[in-house]
Amino acid sequence: MTDFSTIYKLSIIAFIGFIQGCSCTCPVMECWFVQEKPGRGGGLTGATTQEKSLLHIRTDKQSEAAGSQSDATDIDPSRVYAVTDPSANLCHASLNPPRGSIQKPQCEINPFLPQPSSLKWVASLTESALSPVYLQADWFSASFQGLDQQLGVSTISRAPTGTKEHHVILSITSRTMSVKSRLGEPVTLDCNFWVDPSTPLSASGFAVEWRYQTRGDGRLILAYDGKLDRLADTHETGAFLDFEALHERGNASLVLEEAKVRHSGTYICTIYLPYLLAQVAMELEIVEPPSLSIHPSPLPLAVPGQTLNLQCEASGFAPLPLEMSWEFKGADGKSRSLGSGRMSGHRQAWDGTYSQSSRLELDTSKLDLGRGGEVTCVAAHAGGTRRASVTLNVIGFSSPSIEDSMAMVGVALVLYGLIKFVSWSFTGSGRKTVFCYLNKIKSSFTFLFAANSNFQNPLVILIFLFSAFRVK
Ligand SMILES: *[C@@H]1O[C@H](CO)[C@@H](O)[C@H](O)[C@H]1NC(C)=O
DSSP states (O other), X not given: OOOTHHHHHHHHHHHHHHHHHXXXXXXXXXXXEEEEOTTSTTOTTOOEEEEEEEEEEEXXXXXXXXXXXXXXXXXXXXXXXXEEOTTXXXXXXXXXXXXXXXXXXXXEEEEOOOOXXXXXXXXXXXXSXXXXXXXXXXXXXXXXXXXXXXXXXXXXXXXXXXXXXEEEEEEEEESOSEEEEOTTOXXXXXXXXXXXXXXXXXXXXXXXXXXXXXXXXXXXXXXXXXTTTEEOOOOOOSEEEOHHHHHHHOBOOEEESSOOGGGOEEEXXXXXXXXXXXXXXXXXXXXXXXXXXEESSSOOOBOTTOEEEEEEEEEEEBSSOOEEEEEEEETTOOEEEEEOOEEOOOEEOTXXXXXXXXXXXXXXXXXXXXXXXXXXXXXXXXTEEEEEEEEEEBOSSOSOOHHHHHXXXXXXXXXHHHHHHHHHHHHHHOOOOHHHHHHHXXXXXXXXXXXXXXXXXXXXXXHHHHHHHHHO
């Protein structure tokens, strides 16, 4: 069982710290006031009305909001509110753009109805009867998103019935509204909460819930009853809270030990107080660039006129899509595009990563590739561009002439006869070393070289050697 008074004490310290340390100016913010259309009989139609409203933010009741009055004249005076936020979360620079800037932080207010929760990990908070009189007031929930797209704040505020003087009772901030992570790395999803120490609700404990949500899939990642110090059963592995930081500083950040593709999606951090809850939703995207490999590698020697089939395999990347292309860099150092090749469809591996390939038909006669160069496969992905290269060697002569071919046949025949002769003489004279045998072949080569000038041709030599050993 954890003593909730630590939170209480620290809140006071934080409170004093903020009052003294915050030299920031608090904004006057335009917000959408969104509520369900009255008189619709509470159906599931979800019809809402949207009105502009104005919030004068301040950190204590005495101070005036530093921002000057808004010029907006289209705001109904009954929708102008004063909001006291001792935590100063709403006075963050990211929520307070310079005057006249086009970009504005996003903000929405909704009426809020305090009610007990029946969730297993929250129910303990409202076990004891609380002062329901305190709850009889005007409650708002509001959400704010900073200009940097990284700060999100959600608040629950209370105003005595009929007044427009709101006081923030619970606020949650996240500084990681949009997170990108490589595969396998630890990820921290930030979520910090603050409770007004003067509220009677602060003494009765809190609960934390992390949910995951993505298209059609939602699950509980982690739920913690801070009053009974109890974690709810979940099947999620590798997700942690730092309980010390949670109780001492209201730091409810979720740590995912090792990012996996299936972790991509929306995460909702919900903080419960008795009868109240506030939440922030953040996006996590796992972005992993591909690994590339080219087949065949190394490339076989190419003869002009020959068509080589190259395949570039990109694997282990997420998310889709991937763009693949080919480049050639000749001996002159100039690069040029060889097009995108033929892309295959993508396949998904067990770990959720994708693979895809591109096939290139490299027609050495159509393209002016000279004596060769470097062929590069380029894969452009959200996680970065990756490249893989192979060296292309085009043999610098035209295909064998008829004379060459005839010479080859002739040579092969001569050699055949020669080897037959040699092996015949070996069997006759008993043991001779292989060394001697090779020497004989060598001398016959020398003889042939002298006899036929066509043997400068390396290919002919290759074929010659080949046939020589075949015959054996
Ligand atoms: C909260 O905890 C997380 C992880 O434990 C840490 O990365 C983060 O900096 C903490 N935030 C604050 C405001 O202390």
